[in-house]
Amino acid sequence: MSGNSTYQPQSKVLQWFEKRLPIGGLVHSSFVAYPTPRNLNYWWTFGGILSFMLGVQIITGIVLAMHYTPHVDLAFNSVEAIMRDVNFGWLIRYLHANGAAMFFLAVYIHMFRGLYYGSYKEPREVLWILGVIIYLLMMATGFMGYVLVWGQMSFWAATVITNLFSAIPGIGESIVTWLWGGFAVGNPTLNRFYSLHYLLPFAIAGVVVLHVWALHVSGQNNPTGIEPKSDKDTVPFTPYATVKDGFIIACFCIFYAWFVFYIPNFLGHADNYIPANPAVTPAEIVPEWYYLPFYAILRSIPNKLIGVCALFGSIGILAFLPWLDTSRVRSGRYRPLFRQFFWLFVISCVALGWLGTKPPEGIYVILSRVFTFYYFAFFLIVLPLLGIFEKTKPLPNSISESVLGAKA
Amino acid sequence: MTMQRTIIALTLAGSLAAIAAPAGAQEHQVAPPKLSWSFAGPFGKYDEAQLQRGFKIFREVCANCHSMNLLSFRNLADAGGPGFSAAQVAAVAAEYKVKDLDDKGDQVDRAGRPADHFPSPFANELAAKATHGVAPPDMSTLAKARTYSRGFPWFLFDMVTQYQEQGPDYIAALLKGYEAAPKDFKLPSGGNYNTYFPGHVIAMPPPLQNGQVTFDDGSPQTLEQYSKDISAFLMWAAEPSLTARKRIGFQVMLFLIVLAGLMYFTKKKVWSALH
Numbered sequence: 264m265s266g267n268s269t270y271q272p273q274s275k276v277l278q279w280f281e282k283r284l285p286i287g288g289l290v291h292s293s294f295v296a297y298p299t300p301r302n303l304n305y306w307w308t309f310g311g312i313l314s315f316m317l318g319v320q321i322i323t324g325i326v327l328a329m330h331y332t333p334h335v336d337l338a339f340n341s342v343e344a345i346m347r348d349v350n351f352g353w354l355i356r357y358l359h360a361n362g363a364a365m366f367f368l369a370v371y372i373h374m375f376r377g378l379y380y381g382s383y384k385e386p387r388e389v390l391w392i393l394g395v396i397i398y399l400l401m402m403a404t405g406f407m408g409y410v411l412v413w414g415q416m417s418f419w420a421a422t423v424i425t426n427l428f429s430a431i432p433g434i435g436e437s438i439v440t441w442l443w444g445g446f447a448v449g450n451p452t453l454n455r456f457y458s459l460h461y462l463l464p465f466a467i468a469g470v471v472v473l474h475v476w477a478l479h480v481s482g483q484n485n486p487t488g489i490e491p492k493s494d495k496d497t498v499p500f501t502p503y504a505t506v507k508d509g510f511i512i513a514c515f516c517i518f519y520a521w522f523v524f525y526i527p528n529f530l531g532h533a534d535n536y537i538p539a540n541p542a543v544t545p546a547e548i549v550p551e552w553y554y555l556p557f558y559a560i561l562r563s564i565p566n567k568l569i570g571v572c573a574l575f576g577s578i579g580i581l582a583f584l585p586w587l588d589t590s591r592v593r594s595g596r597y598r599p600l601f602r603q604f605f606w607l608f609v610i611s612c613v614a615l616g617w618l619g620t621k622p623p624e625g626i627y628v629i630l631s632r633v634f635t636f637y638y639f640a641f642f643l644i645v646l647p648l649l650g651i652f653e654k655t656k657p658l659p660n661s662i663s664e665s666v667l668g669a670k671a
Numbered sequence: 672m673t674m675q676r677t678i679i680a681l682t683l684a685g686s687l688a689a690i691a692a693p694a695g696a697q698e699h700q701v702a703p704p705k706l707s708w709s710f711a712g713p714f715g716k717y718d719e720a721q722l723q724r725g726f727k728i729f730r731e732v733c734a735n736c737h738s739m740n741l742l743s744f745r746n747l748a749d750a751g752g753p754g755f756s757a758a759q760v761a762a763v764a765a766e767y768k769v770k771d772l773d774d775k776g777d778q779v780d781r782a783g784r785p786a787d788h789f790p791s792p793f794a795n796e797l798a799a800k801a802t803h804g805v806a807p808p809d810m811s812t813l814a815k816a817r818t819y820s821r822g823f824p825w826f827l828f829d830m831v832t833q834y835q836e837q838g839p840d841y842i843a844a845l846l847k848g849y850e851a852a853p854k855d856f857k858l859p860s861g862g863n864y865n866t867y868f869p870g871h872v873i874a875m876p877p878p879l880q881n882g883q884v885t886f887d888d889g890s891p892q893t894l895e896q897y898s899k900d901i902s903a904f905l906m907w908a909a910e911p912s913l914t915a916r917k918r919i920g921f922q923v924m925l926f927l928i929v930l931a932g933l934m935y936f937t938k939k940k941v942w943s944a945l946h
Binding site: 301340343344346347353354357498502503506507509510513514516517520521523524525526527528529533534536537546617 | 713811815817823829830833835869920931934
């Protein structure tokens with residue numbers, strides 16, 4: 264998307280069109296000629312997977328919306344009608360429900376990859392922050408989509424999450440009432456969640472365009488973390504990256520299809536097959552697995568306001584990562600100490616996810632606090648200090664040297 | 672004391688989120704035995720004869736108290752279901768009385784038609800509650816709405832072994848799980864002791880006994896058999912598309928594996944020039 268394209272269409276018609284709207288050149292420079300580092304490993308294929316999943320979610324979602332009824336008395340049954348009476352409705356719904364989980368799985372791998380290889384560092388700060396915004400939008404969209412089912416877990420998740428805002432001193436209660444459109448989670452809440460759940464994916468798509476744009480300005484990072492220096496360091500996007508992404512998307516689809524066709528309710532909660540009932544609180548209210556680490560952070564802090572701040576802070580802090588990490592070496596490959604702290608961070612996130620499913624009592628609380636502390640310490644203490652004290656390994660002279668050895 | 676205060680504080684923090692589960696909600700649940708089901712695994716499908724027996728139990732026993740609102744009579748003839756013929760479905764439907772309006776707008780009870788939903792045994796939830804103390808749950812999605820915790824690491828293995836039959840396992844165990852309460856157990860009046868029900872106190876009295884329902888296909892008329900057949904029927908009611916889903920799933924898997932293989936070799940060929 265940067266610079267002038269050398270694209271010259273063959274046919275006269277396309278040449279005529281290109282002169283008036285150079286969209287062919289845009290596509291050509293962005294997805295054909297675009298140089299990608301030749302040493303990208305498979306962790307770099309998750310951007311393609313995520314684009315694919317966004318497409319799947321939007322298409323299945325639009326079809327579901329044709330059959331869904333956003334009303335407290337009808338929503339649950341309309342979802343069941345999709346499962347029972349709409350042709351292949353069960354397939355579309357299971358694709359959508361499990362697709363959300365796949366989307367989050369892919370985004371987590373994508374984020375951890377960025378973290379490990381320092382993809383957020385200069386000149387990619389804006390690229391990274393756009394990614395954080397996409398992630399935030401995804402979380403809001405996923406949450407509201409879960410509510411639309413209007414089962415017991417939907418209803419109580421909506422109650423729990425909207426209640427978070429009541430922690431804001433003074434105006435909290437008013438904000439919650441405003442969010443609900445009433446004095447409890449009810450029909451106005453469901454209606455606006457439906458409206459926003461339909462809107463936000465297109466907002467995500469918009470930010471994705473900016474994300475890809477920013478990516479194409481700065482170019483991709485790569486496992487060595489050093490910038491390409493010559494043509495020998497890069498390969499054109501097509502066919503090299505397209506065929507690689509195509510292969511990995513096919514593999515990802517096998518994994519995805521396993522869930523959709525064989526264990527479609529594995530990631531869901533049984534209580535969500537019980538229609539929402541404001542009079543009955545479920546024995547346990549657990550969010551979807553992809554929110555569990557944040558849920559554990561929230562519950563690890565006894566003060567409600569501080570807990571909510573920690574919850575939002577744990578995501579917000581990601582936006583400051585480019586400046587919190589003071590090391591001039593990008594890739595974790597050449598940072599032996601960073602690598603250990605990184606894996607400890609991954610373990611902390613998984614552990615927090617597990618603790619999110621546990622009742623907030625006894626040993627679970629203590630563990631949640633330990634891992635919450637490390638979560639924040641990683642960003643606020645470890646990363647700033649590592650840049651000063653860490654002795655990094657020598658970097659290769661170029662990407663092609665790292666791939667082909669010194670003789671190249 | 673500090674610990675206590677911490678717990679209180681946490682409970683408060685929890686209720687911010689209304690997550691404070693009612694005391695004792697984390698009650699120990701006894702894991703039901705894993706049974707073998709025709710619909711388990713990648714090639715699983717419903718057993719027509721079993722679903723027909725299950726439907727007989729539903730009709731003669733369960734339906735006296737439980738509704739199954741989301742299903743219509745016509746579903747009994749759907750592919751992958753109990754396999755009734757259209758004529759059989761019409762005959763079954765006609766045995767029911769369905770509330771409707773006549774041409775003058777007066778309410779009438781007419782014979783059921785295949786397109787009708789299964790009528791509820793009670794006019795509304797309040798009536799059900801007034802009769803039973805607790806409204807018996809609707810059975811349409813029951814087999815998917817009931818489960819038990821598998822815990823770590825079993826839930827991870829379940830992902831690979833495709834164990835998705837927690838619901839029917841639980842229901843079958845529950846139906847056989849009625850026992851005399853242990854001596855030190857305080858059973859509230861109107862409650863029944865059940866090994867597998869969370870908290871052990873269930874409002875439903877034992878619904879099935881040996882010999883209660885007559886089978887025409889020579890299957891044993893035992894509680895053991897009944898509990899399996901009705902659980903299978905409820906699983907079908909909750910997930911009628913299961914047979915089609917697994918059949919299509921296998922085709923999709925084959926396609927994707929071939930596609931991924933072709934993509935792999937294409938990728939290898941394209942990249943080979945570079946290395």
